[in-house]
Amino acid sequence: PIFAQIRQYYDEEGERREQIRTKVSEIDEALRTAQATTAAVHTAPARAGEVALKLLEDLKKTAPLWAALQSSIPAGQHFRYNDQWRNALSQAVTLVCFATFLQRGVLATLEECAGLLAARIDIEDYLSGVCGLPSELARLSVNSVTAGNYTLPREIATFVSAVHSGMRLLNLKNDNLRKKFDAIKYDVKRTEEVLYDLAVRKLV
Amino acid sequence: PIFAQIRQYYDEEGERREQIRTKVSEIDEALRTAQATTAAVHTAPARAGEVALKLLEDLKKTAPLWAALQSSIPAGQHFRYNDQWRNALSQAVTLVCFATFLQRGVLATLEECAGLLAARIDIEDYLSGVCGLPSELARLSVNSVTAGNYTLPREIATFVSAVHSGMRLLNLKNDNLRKKFDAIKYDVKRTEEVLYDLAVRKLV
Amino acid sequence: PIFAQIRQYYDEEGERREQIRTKVSEIDEALRTAQATTAAVHTAPARAGEVALKLLEDLKKTAPLWAALQSSIPAGQHFRYNDQWRNALSQAVTLVCFATFLQRGVLATLEECAGLLAARIDIEDYLSGVCGLPSELARLSVNSVTAGNYTLPREIATFVSAVHSGMRLLNLKNDNLRKKFDAIKYDVKRTEEVLYDLAVRKLV
Amino acid sequence: PIFAQIRQYYDEEGERREQIRTKVSEIDEALRTAQATTAAVHTAPARAGEVALKLLEDLKKTAPLWAALQSSIPAGQHFRYNDQWRNALSQAVTLVCFATFLQRGVLATLEECAGLLAARIDIEDYLSGVCGLPSELARLSVNSVTAGNYTLPREIATFVSAVHSGMRLLNLKNDNLRKKFDAIKYDVKRTEEVLYDLAVRKLV
Amino acid sequence: PIFAQIRQYYDEEGERREQIRTKVSEIDEALRTAQATTAAVHTAPARAGEVALKLLEDLKKTAPLWAALQSSIPAGQHFRYNDQWRNALSQAVTLVCFATFLQRGVLATLEECAGLLAARIDIEDYLSGVCGLPSELARLSVNSVTAGNYTLPREIATFVSAVHSGMRLLNLKNDNLRKKFDAIKYDVKRTEEVLYDLAVRKLV
Amino acid sequence: PIFAQIRQYYDEEGERREQIRTKVSEIDEALRTAQATTAAVHTAPARAGEVALKLLEDLKKTAPLWAALQSSIPAGQHFRYNDQWRNALSQAVTLVCFATFLQRGVLATLEECAGLLAARIDIEDYLSGVCGLPSELARLSVNSVTAGNYTLPREIATFVSAVHSGMRLLNLKNDNLRKKFDAIKYDVKRTEEVLYDLAVRKLV
Amino acid sequence: SAPPPVVPSGPAGPITAMMAQFSAELDALHDKRERLVKMSRDITIASKRLIFLLHRVTAETEAATISQAEADLKALDQLVVSLAKELENEDDFWRLQKAFSPGLEEYVEAVSFLWLLKSHGRDLITPEILRARLEQQDTSDRLRLQFSIPVFVGGICDLTGEAMRLCVSASATAAPPVDPFVLNDFLRLIAAGFATLGPSATRNLSQKLGTLDTSLRKTEQVCYALQVRRAEFPDLAAVPLVAPDLAVSAENMILD
Amino acid sequence: SAPPPVVPSGPAGPITAMMAQFSAELDALHDKRERLVKMSRDITIASKRLIFLLHRVTAETEAATISQAEADLKALDQLVVSLAKELENEDDFWRLQKAFSPGLEEYVEAVSFLWLLKSHGRDLITPEILRARLEQQDTSDRLRLQFSIPVFVGGICDLTGEAMRLCVSASATAAPPVDPFVLNDFLRLIAAGFATLGPSATRNLSQKLGTLDTSLRKTEQVCYALQVRRAEFPDLAAVPLVAPDLAVSAENMILD
Numbered sequence A, B, C, D, E, F: 001p002i003f004a005q006i007r008q009y010y011d012e013e014g015e016r017r018e019q020i021r022t023k024v025s026e027i028d029e030a031l032r033t034a035q036a037t038t039a040a041v042h043t044a045p046a047r048a049g050e051v052a053l054k055l056l057e058d059l060k061k062t063a064p065l066w067a068a069l070q071s072s073i074p075a076g077q078h079f080r081y082n083d084q085w086r087n088a089l090s091q092a093v094t095l096v097c098f099a100t101f102l103q104r105g106v107l108a109t110l111e112e113c114a115g116l117l118a119a120r121i122d123i124e125d126y127l128s129g130v131c132g133l134p135s136e137l138a139r140l141s142v143n144s145v146t147a148g149n150y151t152l153p154r155e156i157a158t159f160v161s162a163v164h165s166g167m168r169l170l171n172l173k174n175d176n177l178r179k180k181f182d183a184i185k186y187d188v189k190r191t192e193e194v195l196y197d198l199a200v201r202k203l204v
Numbered sequence G, H: 001s002a003p004p005p006v007v008p009s010g011p012a013g014p015i016t017a018m019m020a021q022f023s024a025e026l027d028a029l030h031d032k033r034e035r036l037v038k039m040s041r042d043i044t045i046a047s048k049r050l051i052f053l054l055h056r057v058t059a060e061t062e063a064a065t066i067s068q069a070e071a072d073l074k075a076l077d078q079l080v081v082s083l084a085k086e087l088e089n090e091d092d093f094w095r096l097q098k099a100f101s102p103g104l105e106e107y108v109e110a111v112s113f114l115w116l117l118k119s120h121g122r123d124l125i126t127p128e129i130l131r132a133r134l135e136q137q138d139t140s141d142r143l144r145l146q147f148s149i150p151v152f153v154g155g156i157c158d159l160t161g162e163a164m165r166l167c168v169s170a171s172a173t174a175a176p177p178v179d180p181f182v183l184n185d186f187l188r189l190i191a192a193g194f195a196t197l198g199p200s201a202t203r204n205l206s207q208k209l210g211t212l213d214t215s216l217r218k219t220e221q222v223c224y225a226l227q228v229r230r231a232e233f234p235d236l237a238a239v240p241l242v243a244p245d246l247a248v249s250a251e252n253m254i255l256d
């Protein structure tokens, strides 16, 4: 009696989560392609602008997917299902910010990310994405030097430091985001050490 | 810059969660009182009706608390914060169902629970609450006999069996609710054993 | 290069497992119905024959499902995917054996189960299913007495003891099956206690 | 009756698994010898070619063992028993790939591994083996520099990066293989850091 | 040098443990037979003496096995390897005590068990074995009544109570032995309940 | 009676811990500001004196907060609640020591820290704080060179080495303090590497 | 040519002097903790032996056993007093809690069990009584030991496990030292009392509270079984609930 | 009317007598285990303090520190000898392993660390040497202690962790007591040695062997860093690998 109704509810719920899983799977696929695009800048930093453009294109391709996904969520239930796409969204934000840095040397805002991805981005997801950036940039700093580019490391060091300082203003609780933030100081250290290596050898 | 705004958002978020915590804490307190009320029926099952009434009164006292809590949640953010009160809500549902069984021998519906508690109850919370009932009833079955009441066990056995059958219709995934459901079969067994004892000794 | 091929392999693999999951889900659904059918014999043991027939019908309905599932598995890959349906198969075997006991008072053989379910049953799955029977029969023994049937317990006790003795002949390793077997001695004990209760009260 | 037959089946099964265990044990022993051979290249990278040859010889010695093992498995039961040798196979694949890299600077294909080891290798075992390689190569990169070899690190970095990119194309589920894959990015980082050190100090 | 020594130590230990495993496996087999022998007394308590004799014979058959096992252990290393046979020894002691009780109504001493089994038995193994006796006797008490034997329950109740009171003199740690001892009080209860049932119905 | 007493104890403790949490939160906030102040010296080491002054001011601002916090603790219960502020205190000590080094090139004593912060500091909190200093100074050493300051690294290296040698005199347990101490040797290495880099390039 | 050596090493400086002092203080602190851990272990062992002794109480041996228990308890009290003497002030008490709490919890369990038996299942000891007993034995001011509520609560939770064991055994004994129904009520009271505690208490106690619930259900089952068999023969109202103790018949068993 | 009482209780029977005897034996066994646990703890503490002492060795203080260490070691040896005396026969040795192995492993770690330092990073102690040292100090027959291979292996695994710490510190010291490259080779040898062990050994050692692998990678990283910076300035071949020790400048730091 009661349970027959509940049965129906559960079946619909299971259905919906299944569809979400499928959509997120497509987005994951597209993000993997985008991630692969970033590899080029680590081997040839000079092509940063070109890579950034390609990356933004790859990311824009996910826009219809995000839109389709989130519009399929009934009103008021965004937070009920968002755990299924949070990781993908965070990763997408990281990539948007990476491309934005390469292109314009600034941190993409939440609104810019949301606009480009055509997705609703909560602040926690945005921050989570931002937290993924320093390690990628520290890696780029290292690879730039290997490729003979001695100017990019300075921009990166300044930027990563600014992200760190900015995030330190937040009063984060002891949770996932807090752990990610704590890891950023190692990336700050790495970028500073690259500058040191260049400075002590008078390469800049 | 960006981060100053985010800082403000975070502080508000932290504030809101703090307030929720306080409100839930009050509800927990009231539920502890209600839970203590149930102890009486195990020592004196004859007073079941009286206990049920008192229990329902205790639970109704939480209604303004639930209303205050949930009305303080902005629209569309129910699922963002509900993990803070899910346990309390589940416990409250168990108690409402317990009282309803004692009073009328039936399973309170989700609507009845929601009405009495003046709370929005999602199906998972309702089911979680229902799952908490068989264990308490199996215990009551045993204690009823100790107190000389040989009719209540029959009602309990039928009821617990019905709850078990009803829940078995649901296609539960391997999660919390599934574990709780799996445990119910032991309560079914307990209640059947009590009926057996009464029957073989010809006490009914 | 290498990885593109592997990618294709993985996608096919994922597809196949997804299809298996769907098919097993249907079988689970059918088994839930069958399980619900068994409830009737616990409240009215006299109707054992009737219940057994219905149960066998319910189980036969899974035959096409099993056949479809297993025929979809490529040759030589039975053991690669069977972990996805082992639980369901074990449960089905338990139910077939239950029905067979109610009908004919004997233990269904592996061949009989395989024939009825139109499924390939490995010995471990058969044994796992057989292990699930004693607890259901111990429960039936108890409920029979409650319903006033004092003859069924004797048949059940003899049967459960035989199953236990038979399984003890096997040299089981310390694994899942061994745990299930160890639990059977409690069911043997329960069925013996029912006989005791009837004997000491001279009800048989 | 039934159980006597099953008993026989079980004993045969136990026997077979025992024999498999013995054979796998021999293979483990041979692999330990092979693993010990790899230590030499970390102390003297110049001898890489020599070590690779010795390693391939050691691994070829396992071929008759693998052949004997797998031919002892009845048809269609490969997946029934393969959990007993999966770890050893994975380790063997890692070693074959290591030797192949030292010799030819490329990733050995599944077919090549299978041919050399005279073993049937499933894709999951191959990938698991490949995943074990970056960590060992990152270590070799560091030790090469210590030994004064400044060319090997470049080859290693390119190779490890290619393995990482290749594996990223796969749509891995959250399982063992996924965890191993996630760890590779730290090895990529390590190899890039070595290139950095060589570049900034103008050693290449 | 030292590693060869270490290698040798573990190889020898592995060898020896393998041999012990084989021998214990034979003993387990023989004990399973012995355990099966006990089944007869539960269906026909009058044949207790006959069953006891058969049981003692079955157990004596393990004597050469125990002797072979323990004589294969180098002097002084009994406690190095006894973890491999403790369970079997405990089970054997339980069976010896069971047979001794059936035959003579007394508790076999450690020395008697050691003599009959031709095995070295430590205090903890003996006590562990004794702990297994009450539940078997409680079961026999129940089945005796079912079989119409109203005198055996008294002997059993007295004996089990004596064993319990005796073991209560021990100061146990929070270990396996403690857990087994804790279970005995339920067997004392069971045997007492049987006496009560007989007394209150004036069957004795 | 006793339960009211127990109830009261936990309520009071909960209350007090809540208040402590609030106060510590304020201190955390102030320390975040202080930490942000340190950033300036890494970009412009010449301003060390100025930064040190500002830092000490920031830290003095926490004095009334520490005083308020600890005076709210009943006499004798310092160690009952100090787990809630240990991390903050350790961080504060690190900052005081950092400022003191920048200002006077010496290690602030426990008494000096306690005086400046108006807080009670145990040995373990002080040492924990001191342990946090070398990594900050190693970072400063690196950044000094980048900024063209070739004298600060020597002072830092000498100082960090002295702290390490000094702390080596302690006999630590396997606890948090041990882990922190273990990390210092890497900072000693870093500061020494900077000196080497300068010496070998004849920059000092 | 080679860079000049930096600075030659030499005698110790101020940091070294400071650390040497800290080293001595830390060593002393750790040594004290270690002494307390060893004492705590001894108290645990003695407490457990006392509990096992108390489980041996029967109608016949009650007086002698209780007497023995009280004698043993004096020695146990002395262990606790010695432990208390190690705590020089309240700082020590709180700082070193982890080192000695386990032993104190066992002690509480043992003494409260004795208290329970002496009151035939009715009385729950209090922290004040626990403390008063010790103060009688050692009037020195240095008795810093309080039985903090968490230690008391922990000990009482474990006590309920012993009470459950006693209840089960009592249900099979003719003239048990404590009536099973009384013990059941005792557990109910304690469970009810603990149910009023909020999360600040239950956070660290969830496992013990779960065990308490299980123990209560076991004692309820015991009472149920006694009652249901009594109900089957209502005219034998004067029937003793259980068959008289059987232990003595061991006499009649001849051992080889 | 009421059913007759079954059997009145009375004095103890043969089962009781047997159990009383067992009780005494079990108590003695548990007491011995407890004594061993306490001794094992003391050995652990003293061993760890010895290891910390050895980490303080510098070029200047080497002789004095080693001398102090050997003095401390004598006392530690005595603790081990006392422990050995508790083991009356080989049965005790195997039966009570769990109680005293932890302490012995720490002892092996400490003594092998001293051995390593004295041989400047080259020598790995052996079970025979460990035993011989003790036999020198106590020639009584009752020295039942063997350093079983598992205890030895456990101690050596932990030793590699200390060797790694030494290597890192040495890489930042001008004239370290042991050369980092030598320590790296030492770890390589041990890792290679353990790699030949089969599963019967590695079953219980997997965590320690993982730590060993991590330690080896750390020392390889240390050598890498030293080498790569040396390679940058090949003409300064005579450059000491590291800047001389800086600790003494602490003198020049005035503390308030």
Ligand SMILES: [Mn+2]
Pocket: G051, G109, G158, G159, G161, G162
């Ligand atoms: Mn206890």
Ligand SMILES: [Mn+2]
Pocket: H051, H109, H158, H159, H161, H162
């Ligand atoms: Mn160590």
